[in-house]
Amino acid sequence: MTYIAKPKLHHPSLQPNALGFTRRDYEGRISTLCAGCGHDSISAAIVQACYELSIEPHRVAKMSGIGCSSKTPDYFLGQAHGFNSVHGRMPSVLTGAAMANRDLLYLGVSGDGDSASIGLGQFAHALRRGVNMVYICENNGVYGLTKGQFSATADQGAKSKSGEVHVDSAIDLISMALLLGASYVARSFSGDKKQLVPLIKGAIRHKGAAILDVISPCVTFNNHLGSTKSFDYVREHDEAVNAVDFVPAKKEITADYEPGTTELVRQHDGSYLKLSKLRPDYDTSDRIAALAYLQEHQAQGELVTGLIYVAPEAADLHDHLGTADTPLNTLTEKELCPGAKALEVVNGEYR
Template sequence: MSYITRPKVTHPALARNDLGLTMRDYVGGMSTLCAGCGHDSITGALIQAAFELSIPPHGMAKLSGIGCSSKTPAYFASSSHGFNSVHGRMPSVSTGAAAVNGQLQYIGISGDGDSLSIGIGQFVHAMRRNLNMLYLIEDNGVYGLTKGQFSASADAGSTAKRGEVNEQPAIDPCLLAIASGCRFVARGFSGDRAQLVPLLKAGLSHRGFAMIDVISPCVTFNDHEGSTKSYRFTRENAYPIGHTDFIPPEVEIKAEIGVGEAHRVDLHGGESILLRKLAKEYDLSDRGAAYHYLSRRQGKGEVVTGLLFMQEGGADMHELSRLGETPLSTLQHERLCPGSNALAELQDRLR
């Protein structure tokens, strides 16, 4: 996490939203991620989306697990609520928080390792419960904090930092979400802010579980031939007692993709990724057709971006659990704890 705060200086000419706040009111600490990391581009898009939607920072709750992606909550909306949980357990923490206060805007930040390996069970059940939150997967195909091992989203046939070939098929989070009954499924690219910001705004406005998988190139583990989502650039320390990785500043990857078009994006290490933006005639309300379309395009080596599936209506977890309009966190002690007599009566009914 970052312990360096940004200066609270606001220019009088900065644009303000409906709350009278500027973009500066939605920033957080200074990023400690590698220069050029796609995750920082996602942070910038989140700041813009929250600003444009006029979400009060104190009404937001940011949650994460473990990994490079899980640092993101520290880098935006510093005056909002936040909780950094353990690896893969962010969905259950979010469930508990939403159960006691369903009035907050919940944003879960996760990674492909955090969500699709150790946390896949909790990820699926959060979708099944239709937990009211925006769930972002910052997807780079590697475990960046532990030197670039394959994650569950790594493509079969791709190579790792030391040349190992991944022989396992990838888990596609969008296909998994569609098959698990998620009502809002989308995929974006960290370098395409023109598409990503509207997707984030739609996900934040959706009632229920909204999952967005964001392809986010890793600048450290993506400099070797054969990798499809990440690269690395290593330099040995001049001291003979050890070595360290040197990560040079990189330029943020950007791409403008026309509606219905496929576009090959060159990554830092020389390899590329093929992105396709959905056509206007695409029917995002048909779950079966969405799954078939995504599978077919995946078989052609394309990564489809855009809003893949959305189904409005239906009760979310808060409504299904009949938790009421008043958040449990604001109830008086007398209502939460009616006393030993009430407990005795309950036990008598169950004898």
Template sequence: MSFIKPINHHPRLEQNKLGLTRRDYEGAISTLCAGCGHDSISACIIEACFQLNIEAYKVAKLSGIGCSSKAPAYFLNQSHGFNSVHGRMPSVATGANCANGDLLYLGISGDGDSASIGIGQFIHAIRRQINMVYFVENNGTYGLTKGQFSATNDLESKNKYGEDNLFKPIDLASMAIQLGASYVARSFSGDRDQLIPLIKGAIQHKGFALLDIISPCVTFNNHDSSTKSYDYIRNHNEAVGKTDFVPLGEEITTSYKSGSSVEVNLHDGSKIALEKVNSKFDPTNPGNSLSYIREKSEEGKLLTGLLYFDESSEDLHETLNLTKTPLNQLKQGELCPGEKTLEKINESLS
């Protein structure tokens, strides 16, 4: 038997406004381990792009090194892509974003790529508010090098060979809130009902959006003493509430109890609606979010959902007042303003 995905699809497969099916957003067949959480995340990205009617040629997929960073090959095979050096995806994203602000930037990274070798890059990408969606496919282990602990692995967790983890984990979501990221969410690869609206919200958000997604490593970190296994996450997951993404021009149809819901307008006019389960939680207040994450963590719970957002912040383009036209579309006349302008500039300097 060969490992081939047949090209035919269900004849009644749904089409989006572009006349495409979700199969049209797929990539090559995955070579990750069977059951890898990363594949579920790829499937959710496919679903989100399908539902948002995104044109694949207006997307750039950027990644570093690691199992996670292989994943862009497995979705949106008609999009642009750049597989960079280990931990250096944010620099490439920064450069690409400055040169062409028209594309949707999907950065795919892992806990090794972002929380260890690339942590400096990660921090500065947030600080600069690059308009991108930054996925951390977080499995708490170095799967590609046979299962050593990564920097996001929990203190009480053991590795597959029974050794204890001696260090406290880095919480990338809390870190991103502190650094000023304007959209921070955490989710679980095994919960697509939660993950897909969060991805859609992140794509429509203007500014830096971090999605810290717990993605179990079936080969090295899905054992009984792991804190990032399918079973452990299912038993310790506590969602801040149900998140809905509401496209532009559609009404919020779900009715929430008064006082329990938060709505936020995204820059394109679509909305995110969040039904909170706890009145103490305010996702628009960074201090409140941080303390709530910490509180739940001390209870042994993993807080998931949309943890923080701020739709008013400005992105790198606005801060640096960069041209709205992509550099590759600037004409000679715009790039070279002419002799008279040069003279004026020179005069102003004298």
């Protein structure tokens, strides 16, 4: 068999969350990715975030496309339904699923080939529609499953393992997301769990399109000298604009922060994002300034991470479509079928 089930043994010291689930209840099968792959750290961060937020695992729909990253939904939230769609089309499948049932949490996991090349169109349109989702792009700049070709997010001038230099301009998914109207935009690094987990938690609690571009080094094909997506390179060039702490809705906010250096952003569900400003001049509510900031720092070779932009009261797809609050997939003949009498009226209009 080519799948590996994890044994269901719970260590007695595992702490249950508010729902009585332990961290283990958020895990999936054993990963088949390369040892040390950044993607596994992201899966672990997703597990941590869902555990800490006490998300019911079965109320999550895990959606992905094709590629190393798209395999990962099998490796977390084993009690959630998963959908490993075709290459680059996860956003549309997720959009359809979200239309059918607005009450689940939609977690889309994709990679840079899936999102920035074959699926760039779907990536763009899902964001501009404000689909209520968490979209994580596990970005390593390289095609892993086909053994090391550059992807569209590879930086101009970056070197492949075989020494080839990438000549095309890189696609920056985060700048695109800002232009397209995503309402929660963040970038992180798979090696920085402290930054990543709260960003995922904030994204989960965000209403609207949340995108996380997570640089996730490929240990096998893109972790060498000359790569701009290696562990060493990212650690050296990571410039975080803020440190995010997630504060749940129920928790009382005490004035334990210094004004000017800390900012509280209240999200739609009443939870807060507590932002410790690492760059005092950075404003997460200014989309235009964020774009300029990204471009300036990118030109200097810096990789801007943290919460880049958030519009906490953004409208989502269902607001745009005007769909009813009851999930469409729960409606029955009673609500759906106008019946014989109504059809007779319609017939009369075509005589």
